[in-house]
Amino acid sequence: MVDKVELYGKTLGELTEIVKKWGMPQYMGKQIAEWLYQHKVYDFAEMTNISKKHRVFLEENASITCPSYIQVSESVDGTKKYLYPVIGKEKFIEAVYIPDEKRNTLCISSQVGCRYACAFCMTGRQGWQGHLTPGEIVNQVANLPEIDELTNIVFMGMGEPFDNPDSVMNTLEILTSEYGLNMSKKRITVSTIGIIPAMRRFLEETGCHLAISIHSPFDEERKKLMPVQKIYPIRDVLDTLREFDFDNHRRVSFEYILFEGINDSDKHVKELVKILQGIRCRINLMRFHPIPNSPLKSPNDQVVYHFKEALINKGLMATVRTSRGMDIEAACGMLSTKKLQSEK
Structure with missing residues (x-):
């Protein structure tokens, strides 16, 4: 055979x-x-x-292998979460389509599970189960039912993109090349917890946007939330970013999930301003999407918007990301974990 x-x-x-x-x-x-x-x-x-x-x-x-999704959950706000079989159809990953008035975004996965065990992430609880191939990543985009309305792609789904750099880089080439899907590099953002070698390669070889998960400006606090801090401290990540120019053609942003009583104080604002000095960026503030058996909670709206205004008053660009799909197990990894458990 x-x-x-x-x-x-x-x-x-x-x-x-x-x-x-x-x-x-x-x-x-x-x-x-x-x-x-x-x-x-x-x-x-x-x-x-x-x-x-x-x-x-x-x-x-x-x-030629590009399987269709096997399940879709649709929120009252229009958000859709697609479940795809991968790795011999024995594992499952998610892609989330988020329609809005001016932009329709697809959040795609790059791995099955994740090895980095961030305290707030359901995908991390699965552990690492495998890298997605470029075909399994491209398929989430190319065969999306809403492909004709799609305006933006973000690598913010399951897995750490820069832990699977070869597949992600090949995917970016296919998405942006004339022979491929011919999408604008300005419409694609890759999010990372800060894997410096692969991040540097990405910045040198592509023109796509970059998002860094930061979640705390303090070393010990970030270690508790994100164990990767022990390997790639956020200050080393920021020093690497300072080697590159970011302008209107290429954007760097920082993802900051607010946790009640942990990282939502004025001292966090002050330290963020200090460590981000010299980097042209924006900060995307997010409420925490609850996951089972987690003590973490999202602060109330008053705290969230106070944090945002404090950053703006200090000269940083800050936005609050609207929570979407809360009624369809929106937190990354929730749907795939449920499917894995049902298969046992």
Whole structure:
């Protein structure tokens, strides 16, 4: 039995090398890429500008895997959470579509589970179960039912994108290249907890936006919330960012979940202003989405908006992100965890 080569999720360069290895014309790499990503044709028999002989060979030696979602939950506010089978259909990941008046955002996953165990994250409780392939990441975007209305993509779903850097970088190429989905780099944001080597590579090789999960400006406090602080302290992350220029063409933002009585005081505002000095950025403040058996709570709206205004008064750009999909297990990892438990 022939061990078929998976083509979905391959970049143009990879597809070209594959067809050359098979003794086919080099230009077939681009033909296949365009069929896969521009035309969404997943049957070799329908790739009509490829000779019949080559189509038969592809059918016998290659595969195209891009499964549809198996479940969708829809919120009263229009938010939709899609559940996809991955890794031999034994694991599950989530993609969340968030429609708004001026922008429609898709939040996508890059891993099954996560190894970094942030205290506030349901995905981290799953532990690391595997990296997604570029095909499994691209599929969340390309085959989204609302693809024609989509304006923005954020890598803020399950997993740490920079713990799976090769797949994420190849995905970004496919999403933004003319042979691929041809999306603007300005419409894509990758969120990280601060994996410095991969973050540096991302900043050097792409023009997409970057978001850093910070959640506390104080070392010991951040360690309790985010164990990655022991490996990549936030001050080292910030020093790395200062090596790069950020302007209207490329944005860096900081994600800051507010936790009642933990990181929502005026001293946190003062320290944030201090450590972010010299970095052109914005701070996205978020309420905590409750997860089971967690002592963490979100502060009330008065505290949230006081924190925002205090940052603005200190000269920082700050916004409060609206909570969406609260009635459909909106916290990242909730739906996939429930599905995993039901399969046991």
